[in-house]
Amino acid sequence: MNTELFILNGYGQYVWPAFIFTFISCFSLYIKTRKEYRKQEKMFLKEFEQAKTIKTEIVQIKETRKKAFSGSAI
Numbered sequence: 001m002n003t004e005l006f007i008l009n010g011y012g013q014y015v016w017p018a019f020i021f022t023f024i025s026c027f028s029l030y031i032k033t034r035k036e037y038r039k040q041e042k043m044f045l046k047e048f049e050q051a052k053t054i055k056t057e058i059v060q061i062k063e064t065r066k067k068a069f070s071g072s073a074i
Contacts, residue, residue: 008015 006012006016
């Protein structure tokens with residue numbers, strides 16, 4: 001195998017650490033962002049489910065009132 005690829009004409013000792021540092025930095029930022037996204041997603045879904053439940057209960061109450069106050073005998 002040709003080691004010239006890794007040596008990079010003598011600049012490999014500067015290029016490879018910089019490449020590794022950049023890769024680690026981007027990967028850690030990705031992990032942190034993904035964790036925060038999942039946290040925010042859970043909070044959003046929790047709030048959305050509560051709103052949906054309340055809306056469903058209100059609709060059911062309105063339907064019950066319509067049936068109760070309709071002029072027909074039960």
